[in-house]
Amino acid sequence: xxxHEPKDMITVRDVSKRYGRTLALDGVSLEVGHGERYALLxxxxxxxxxxxxxxxxxxxxxxxxxxxxxxxxxxxxxRARQALGVVFQEPSLDTRLTVGENLEFHGRxxxxxxxxxxxxxxxxxxxxxxxxxxxxxxATLSKGMQRRLEIARALVHDAQVLVLDEPTVGLDxxxxxxxxxxxxxxxxRHELTVLVTTHYIEEVDDCDRVCIIDHGRVLxxxxxxxxKASHGRTLVRVKARDEVAAGRLLAAYPDGTSANGTIVVxxxxxxxxxxxxxxxxxxxxxxxxxxxxxxSVFLSxxxxxxxxxxxxxxxxxxxxxxxxx
Amino acid sequence: MAAGSxxxxxxxxxxxxxxxxxxVRRGDRPPVAVWLGGLGAIWLREIKRALRDRGQFIGxxxxxxxxxxxxxxGLNPYFRGEIxxxxxxxxxxTYLQFIFPAVIALNIMYTSVQSAVSVIWDREFGFLxxxxxxxxxxxxxxxxxxxxxxxxxxIHGALVLALARFANVxxxxxxxxxxxxxxxxxxxxxxxxxxxxxxxxxxxxxxGVFSNAVILPLYFTSASVFPLNPAxxxxxxxxxxxxxxxxxxxxxxxTYAVDSLRGIFIxxxxxxxxxxxxxxxxxxxVFFALALRDFRRA
Numbered sequence: 001x002x003x004h005e006p007k008d009m010i011t012v013r014d015v016s017k018r019y020g021r022t023l024a025l026d027g028v029s030l031e032v033g034h035g036e037r038y039a040l041l042x043x044x045x046x047x048x049x050x051x052x053x054x055x056x057x058x059x060x061x062x063x064x065x066x067x068x069x070x071x072x073x074x075x076x077x078x079r080a081r082q083a084l085g086v087v088f089q090e091p092s093l094d095t096r097l098t099v100g101e102n103l104e105f106h107g108r109x110x111x112x113x114x115x116x117x118x119x120x121x122x123x124x125x126x127x128x129x130x131x132x133x134x135x136x137x138x139a140t141l142s143k144g145m146q147r148r149l150e151i152a153r154a155l156v157h158d159a160q161v162l163v164l165d166e167p168t169v170g171l172d173x174x175x176x177x178x179x180x181x182x183x184x185x186x187x188x189r190h191e192l193t194v195l196v197t198t199h200y201i202e203e204v205d206d207c208d209r210v211c212i213i214d215h216g217r218v219l220x221x222x223x224x225x226x227x228k229a230s231h232g233r234t235l236v237r238v239k240a241r242d243e244v245a246a247g248r249l250l251a252a253y254p255d256g257t258s259a260n261g262t263i264v265v266x267x268x269x270x271x272x273x274x275x276x277x278x279x280x281x282x283x284x285x286x287x288x289x290x291x292x293x294x295x296s297v298f299l300s301x302x303x304x305x306x307x308x309x310x311x312x313x314x315x316x317x318x319x320x321x322x323x324x325x
Numbered sequence: 326m327a328a329g330s331x332x333x334x335x336x337x338x339x340x341x342x343x344x345x346x347x348x349v350r351r352g353d354r355p356p357v358a359v360w361l362g363g364l365g366a367i368w369l370r371e372i373k374r375a376l377r378d379r380g381q382f383i384g385x386x387x388x389x390x391x392x393x394x395x396x397x398x399g400l401n402p403y404f405r406g407e408i409x410x411x412x413x414x415x416x417x418x419t420y421l422q423f424i425f426p427a428v429i430a431l432n433i434m435y436t437s438v439q440s441a442v443s444v445i446w447d448r449e450f451g452f453l454x455x456x457x458x459x460x461x462x463x464x465x466x467x468x469x470x471x472x473x474x475x476x477x478x479x480i481h482g483a484l485v486l487a488l489a490r491f492a493n494v495x496x497x498x499x500x501x502x503x504x505x506x507x508x509x510x511x512x513x514x515x516x517x518x519x520x521x522x523x524x525x526x527x528x529x530x531x532x533g534v535f536s537n538a539v540i541l542p543l544y545f546t547s548a549s550v551f552p553l554n555p556a557x558x559x560x561x562x563x564x565x566x567x568x569x570x571x572x573x574x575x576x577x578x579x580t581y582a583v584d585s586l587r588g589i590f591i592x593x594x595x596x597x598x599x600x601x602x603x604x605x606x607x608x609x610x611v612f613f614a615l616a617l618r619d620f621r622r623a
Contacts, residue, residue: 056458057457057458058454058457058458078460078461078462079460081458081459081460082460084458086454086458088451088454090451090454091450091451092450092451092452092453092454092455093451093452093455094370094374094450094452094455095450096373096374096377097370097373097374101370101373104366105366105367105369105370106455106459108362108363108365108366109362109363109366109367109456109459109460109461110359110363110459110460111358111359111362111363111460153455
């Protein structure tokens with residue numbers, strides 16, 4: 001391998017991809033710097049997974065170029081793959097093999113020499129707290145443990161770029177938080193660049209940069225703080241006393257959205273909060289004021305909430321069904 | 326172990342971590358060594374999975390018992406009819422001896438075609454992606470899978486050899502070596518056929534039905550359970566047997582595999598003994614090419 005130290009570990013230039021009549025990606029460009037933790041944030045169907053598949057050399061782009069660790073994924077896919085560690089959205093372990101055998105398989109397929117392979121596997125199992133499970137069949141592991149195993153597996157071959165597609169989907173809140181701890185830890189130890197997709201907005205606050213994507217287009221790229229500062233708005237959550245009050249409130253604030261009896265009104269200044277209180281004070285049951293969050297950033301960029309409950313239920317259901325044997 | 330805050334550790338961190346981080350090493354092995362290692366890993370995985378599949382093993386044991394002990398023993402007295410004290414058929418073997426090599430082929434046929442189920446399995450349960458993002462070329466992945474299926478099928482074929490004494494077929498080391506050669510070519514070709522089928526089917530159930538629909542007709546028309554009378558000339562054969570049957574038997578590649586195995590194990594050939602290995606070798610190459618074409622598209 002030649003001396004190969006690219007500035008950006010992942011570059012995506014003007015990538016488009018069409019599936020039938022749907023334009024899944026529409027001229028997407030982004031760069032992920034060395035050692036960065038980079039989040040792709042968008043609702044289900046935004047094109048995140050399509051982009052991940054192109055970066056991982058699984059599907060070709062219709063147009064545009066992608067490089068990973070300086071290797072063009074189309075022209076030198078095998079080089080790019082050697083630099084990539086991938087955790088797919090769908091489980092991709094062999095459940096009929098043991099934990100250790102899955103890691104061993106990966107190490108051999110990626111050409112990790114035996115000695116190094118043994119040490120690395122022991123180390124990674126320790127890291128994701130699965131050392132005692134080494135000889136158990138993967139089928140006997142919980143979903144959270146299987147995800148951890150997949151993260152460990154992606155690192156057996158000294159990947160430089162770790163790509164995780166929705167690593168926390170289908171996990172309970174506690175396991176999700178723990179998963180991010182593992183990601184942070186492996187990133188620190190292995191000097192990794194991490195590209196992660198999620199539609200859980202609260203998870204990207206710790207990322208270095210966030211790319212908000214919807215309908216196959218990049219809407220904004222920046223640090224979470226900068227995004228909040230430029231696009232974020234204070235959100236006022238109001239519970240109206242009755243239907244009539246709710247109707248009047250929505251009429252007065254047309255950019256408010258209503259869900260499950262709670263009305264969310266984006267406002268720009270605290271003066272607006274006072275105004276709501278003065279006008280509707282008697283007709284409200286509860287009122288909460290939220291300082292700018294990424295959720296409000298998303299709301300103001302796309303005009304809708306990121307999590308569509310129906311779509312999410314469907315996505316988790318699908319994953320669950322496939323995860324079972 | 327708590328996650329430390331990111332970016333605080335310098336590159337050569339001397340302080341002891343809970344687990345020592347092994348230094349990072351990237352791409353310093355010759356590609357051939359990497360490829361052989363990867364091929365071995367894929368091969369080994371197929372074997373492990375097959376050996377852990379009890380159902381497949383039970384089938385591999387019960388099938389020869391059924392065919393040799395029930396069918397073989399049952400039909401044995403009818404194989405050499407005598408009319409007025411004259412032996413009617415010229416095949417100088419018992420039916421047990423005659424069918425024994427064919428049962429080896431049958432066991433290989435079932436196991437190798439079935440081993441391709443793992444292609445569907447990998448696709449349905451996501452493992453295919455793990456292989457697709459590996460730096461191994463596709464043809465090597467397929468070769469590993471096919472060799473794995475071939476090995477398992479040969480093991481199942483060898484199970485039949487345990488019945489050799491019962492069927493009164495003496496086994497010598499030379500016969501074993503030659504036999505394994507033919508068994509390998511047969512198993513390899515059929516595993517490729519299985520992959521071709523598996524790439525066209527979406528469900529496991531469909532595969533079961535379809536594989537039966539392929540295996541049994543191929544088996545029955547391979548001169549496995551009945552001989553085309555070798556005492557007759559080609560022209561006479563076509564008079565005694567319906568022409569379509571003779572044509573199918575002659576065109577069926579399995580016929581030559583069975584014939585080769587018979588030649589090796591009981592010394593009886595209906596065709597030129599040189600034809601068998603050639604047909605099988607050609608089949609192995611052709612079907613691997615077809616399987617690879619499909620596998621590349623998958």
